[in-house]
Amino acid sequence: MNPPLPFSQASENNKRVILEVLARHLTRGDSVLEIGGGSGQHAVFFATCFRELHWQSSDISSNVDSLNLRISAAQLPNLPAAISLDVNDPDWSCPCCNVIYSANSLHIMSTASVEKFFSGAGTKLRDNGVLLAYGPFKYDGAFTTESNAHFDLWLKDRDPRSGVRDFEWVNDLAENAGLTLLEDNAMPANNQFLVWKKTKLEHGVR
Numbered sequence: 001m002n003p004p005l006p007f008s009q010a011s012e013n014n015k016r017v018i019l020e021v022l023a024r025h026l027t028r029g030d031s032v033l034e035i036g037g038g039s040g041q042h043a044v045f046f047a048t049c050f051r052e053l054h055w056q057s058s059d060i061s062s063n064v065d066s067l068n069l070r071i072s073a074a075q076l077p078n079l080p081a082a083i084s085l086d087v088n089d090p091d092w093s094c095p096c097c098n099v100i101y102s103a104n105s106l107h108i109m110s111t112a113s114v115e116k117f118f119s120g121a122g123t124k125l126r127d128n129g130v131l132l133a134y135g136p137f138k139y140d141g142a143f144t145t146e147s148n149a150h151f152d153l154w155l156k157d158r159d160p161r162s163g164v165r166d167f168e169w170v171n172d173l174a175e176n177a178g179l180t181l182l183e184d185n186a187m188p189a190n191n192q193f194l195v196w197k198k199t200k201l202e203h204g205v206r
């Protein structure tokens with residue numbers, strides 16, 4: 001008997017609204033790197049919807065086998081096996097790409113890892129590439145809703161290194177990595193979908 005595929009109800013609930021935003025930013029032929037692929041539901045759904053782009057999912061090594069259960073079951077030509085990628089890896093072992101996508105990972109990672117997430121994304125994205133990050137954020141130090149405040153406490157109780165991140169802090173990290181905010185989309189269930197673009201270097205100086 002085949003092992004059960006990993007499943008996240010949240011991924012099932014948010015994949016269609018995420019798709020609407022992704023559709024505005026993905027172009028035929030794009031190569032996408034997904035960070036923190038989790039159950040693989042997003043990877044399979046988006047690779048099915050966008051057959052003409054290459055979707056490379058990844059996760060930390062302890063999660064890759066589970067992620068690949070769903071990816072290999074899908075057998076999609078544009079969705080290769082997920083690779084092991086921890087944002088703290090000194091050199092992300094993947095080629096440069098046009099798009100980096102990550103959902104619900106920045107509040108799970110430590111703040112040091114979030115810093116590595118942005119510096120790595122700035123390095124791996126090609127000029128004019130986009131970084132898309134979905135999840136809850138705080139603004140001016142305040143939660144957008146009471147339920148996000150409770151979620152933050154729940155996260156920290158589970159792992160003190162986790163927590164809902166400040167939008168201003170992540171945007172500063174993005175800017176320092178050469179990325180410019182294009183969109184901050186308010187999404188259902190108290191989430192945001194942030195989109196940055198890697199702007200071309202002028203005379204090699206940023």
Ligand SMILES: C[S@@+](CC[C@H](N)C(=O)[O-])C[C@H]1O[C@@H](n2cnc3c(N)ncnc32)[C@H](O)[C@@H]1O
Nearest residue numbers: 011036037038060063086087103104105108113
């Ligand atoms: C809440 S899950 C989200 C999974 C999936 N993206 C989704 O939306 O359902 C957080 C993901 O971040 C990954 N993650 C945590 N720390 C990471 C790190 N240092 N580098 C890369 N991924 C990491 C976890 O392994 C997990 O897959």
